[in-house]
Amino acid sequence: MSGTYTAPVGRSTTQIFSACTQYAAATLVAALRAGQFGPRSEHRRILVVSDTSPAPELGTPMHHRPGFEKLASEFDTVRSWNEFIRPFHPAGWSPREQDASLWERAVRREWNLRDDEPVEIACESIQANPAQALAVIFGDSPVHVYADGLMSYGPTRNKLDQVLGTRIRRLLHLDLVPGLRPLLLTEFGVESEVVPTDVFLKVLDELTEPTDVPRPTTTGTGTGTDGPDAPAPALLLGQYLSTLGILTPRQEEELHARMVRGAVALGHTRVVFKPHPSAPAQWARSLEQEAERLGAELTVLDTPVLAETLFATLRPALVVGCFSTALLTAASFYGLPVARVGTGPLLERLAPYQNSNRIPLTIVDALLPDLEDRSAVTGWSLPDAEAVRGGPSGLVSTVGYAMQPQIRADLRPVAERYLARHRDDLRRYFKRRRLTVLGLPGGAPAQLGFIPRNATVRRIARRARTLKRAAAG
Known part of the structure; x- marks a missing residue:
């Protein structure tokens, strides 16, 4: 076609x-x-x-x-x-x-x-x-x-x-x-x-015209500099993941706080937070308190503008997010330094495995540096097209097959080859139970595949654990 x-x-x-x-x-x-x-x-x-x-x-x-x-x-x-x-x-x-x-x-x-x-x-x-x-x-x-x-x-x-x-x-x-x-x-x-x-x-x-970019309203005990000589800020991107049921509101609030702490730990004294348009206002207030505690200047952009329109006007020294598409826009289109935060726990928590956010999450986790790893952030550069085809492309195809094996049955040979070559890297992106159900490398051995689904075996195992705890007590 x-x-x-x-x-x-x-x-x-x-x-x-x-x-x-x-x-x-x-x-x-x-x-x-x-x-x-x-x-x-x-x-x-x-x-x-x-x-x-x-x-x-x-x-x-x-x-x-x-x-x-x-x-x-x-x-x-x-x-x-x-x-x-x-x-x-x-x-x-x-x-x-x-x-x-x-x-x-x-x-x-x-x-x-x-x-x-x-x-x-x-x-x-x-x-x-x-x-x-x-x-x-x-x-x-x-x-x-x-x-x-x-x-x-x-x-x-x-x-x-x-x-x-x-x-x-x-x-x-x-x-x-x-x-x-x-x-x-x-x-x-x-x-x-x-x-x-x-x-x-x-x-x-x-x-966005340059005059449309909000002027910083600073908080904290930073330099207070807001002129041509001011250091470029770190730009933090909120996604409002709690509305999707991926995080609880408290977990997402803590995720934003980690963004502030990570940026400050890397030496960024000016921080700009771009919240999701639907995010509650109290999240911005809690970030202001965190910035003040760390002695950083924080600007919260409360106007409904695209995060991407800030890349050219602010020219941030670093763009931080969880798995927002804007991270790749910043890196690929504007050549800006980027970092991710919180992707590891989300890869484990995201359910069901078929959740369509899994591919964006996998791409960001595989390609971008962890905010809390200083050497990874400072030494990172976006892989070229050939490197992506040789590495992340196989990962994405394999995750895609594991997500939708009926729709993309043609990807099974790709998945088998990739998993056979990367057995040591499976746990982060693939759940062993998923691999077992699909009969893929990295799952439980075939002769043991019946165990997770066998009610009698599970009942005996629970009884044994109960007796062991009773004996220990």
């Missing part, structure tokens, strides 16, 4: 672009400016914005955030999916198949589309809503999938309907890890197409 855009024959087409984040919208705009969706003169373009956060009514809609008007200029119309389907939530609603034609007529009427007007769809995360909802409503339309982060390098997270899979024309993605090819949708023969990095960076440059 071709990965290059081919315009439909005959009449001009209405292109519907769905975006849930400003980063996603910026990726779309870059693809449009690079000509990856054909000449603008031949298409009507509608941007459909969605807020899929748990409580979208409490946040600032994407189309009301700073810089959005510069993105919107590439489209003829901007529509809010939240408003259109209210009171339904965009992450949880999709029409029933038998109602799809009714919803298509409603959408066409609301968005001023003729009944016979051909439509193309470009969307993120085709495995989930609102992308699936649009694909169901426009059931005969070709689909272009684009990726706004590291998840594109992982496998499709659940089995897609075969008919929908054959409608997908290509996967557009940013080249966040040069040398690494996406696994997403390859089971349908979908080819990937890179959105040019230089075009994407120009889009980011337009989103």
